[in-house]
Amino acid sequence: MAIQQTNVTINYAGSPPRQALNRFMNNTGRLAGNFLMDYWATVLTAMLGFLVFAALSVPFLSYLGLDGISKQIFFSLHAVCAQIPSHSFYVFGHQLGMCARNLSIYSAMFLGSLIFVLSKKRLPGIPWWIWVLMILPLAVDGTTQMFGLRESTWELRVLTGTLFGLANVWFALPLIQKTILQSTPAQPHKSYQLQPSAGNASINTGTMPAGMISTDVTSDPIEHNVVTNQVEFLILPGQEGSPDPATNRH
Amino acid sequence: MTKAKEPAPAQVTFYTKAGCHLCEEARDMLEDIAALTTYELTEIDIRSNPAIFEQYRYRIPVIIINGETIIEGRIEFQDLARAFQLR
Numbered sequence: 382m383a384i385q386q387t388n389v390t391i392n393y394a395g396s397p398p399r400q401a402l403n404r405f406m407n408n409t410g411r412l413a414g415n416f417l418m419d420y421w422a423t424v425l426t427a428m429l430g431f432l433v434f435a436a437l438s439v440p441f442l443s444y445l446g447l448d449g450i451s452k453q454i455f456f457s458l459h460a461v462c463a464q465i466p467s468h469s470f471y472v473f474g475h476q477l478g479m480c481a482r483n484l485s486i487y488s489a490m491f492l493g494s495l496i497f498v499l500s501k502k503r504l505p506g507i508p509w510w511i512w513v514l515m516i517l518p519l520a521v522d523g524t525t526q527m528f529g530l531r532e533s534t535w536e537l538r539v540l541t542g543t544l545f546g547l548a549n550v551w552f553a554l555p556l557i558q559k560t561i562l563q564s565t566p567a568q569p570h571k572s573y574q575l576q577p578s579a580g581n582a583s584i585n586t587g588t589m590p591a592g593m594i595s596t597d598v599t600s601d602p603i604e605h606n607v608v609t610n611q612v613e614f615l616i617l618p619g620q621e622g623s624p625d626p627a628t629n630r631h
Numbered sequence: 632m633t634k635a636k637e638p639a640p641a642q643v644t645f646y647t648k649a650g651c652h653l654c655e656e657a658r659d660m661l662e663d664i665a666a667l668t669t670y671e672l673t674e675i676d677i678r679s680n681p682a683i684f685e686q687y688r689y690r691i692p693v694i695i696i697n698g699e700t701i702i703e704g705r706i707e708f709q710d711l712a713r714a715f716q717l718r
Binding site for chain 1: 648650651652653655656688689690691703704705
């Protein structure tokens, strides 16, 4: 598999201010895209953590007499939870921002995604049938209660909600990361980047590990056209070592 | 000539507690209902009686209309209006 680095020259049409705006939008979009590609799991974890923190903060704020803030947070959280009083936990006699089931779901999702981030996104995922098995208890508990066949307990809500939340992140996040890795070309390490010189390529620094292939791609100075000049180095086991500076060859 | 007798206003009991956000929302709805029909409201703070507190602590706000209809928890305005036979 070749490692590619592309330099694309884009011609911005229109007046200079328009060109500047286009360039700004293009750069901002690329920066935002690159940031999300690198830190999507961290952003997701932060959002889940914020949600759980907000739900937990409601009774404490009420207890401290900050009802104005507490009330706003409580009613904002209605977007993600029905907040049924009899299904909720209470702290200092004040209802939490989310019911027991939703609090368990989001807490488990937060902890699961935090573990995923701390594992440097290397946590292996679970197969789909384990995911189904883990979300099934919540489905049964929730639907039987919804249709009035039985009334659940807080223990069951917490247990099934935790299983559901963990299953979702454990299944989805590694899958997302796998898809991202498969769909984006790997970037060559700086020390292995090649620089073209008079039609040839030379290796900057460092020693390439056995089996590594590196490719250099340069762009044509003519706008709109990208020309790929690929020079590949395949270093086989037993041939490791610094390149010969005279020949630029191993 | 005798005037037609108006129906007696509904007797409403509202169980609440200070610092309960859902209770504040329910009270606002009761005020909206008051603009549409008349009723007699009895507001009870559940902390005034240990027995009532135990009964309603995880259910408030609770609205009882004429000793029969009970609406509690997260109350929707249309449910409350229906209970007052406004819709």
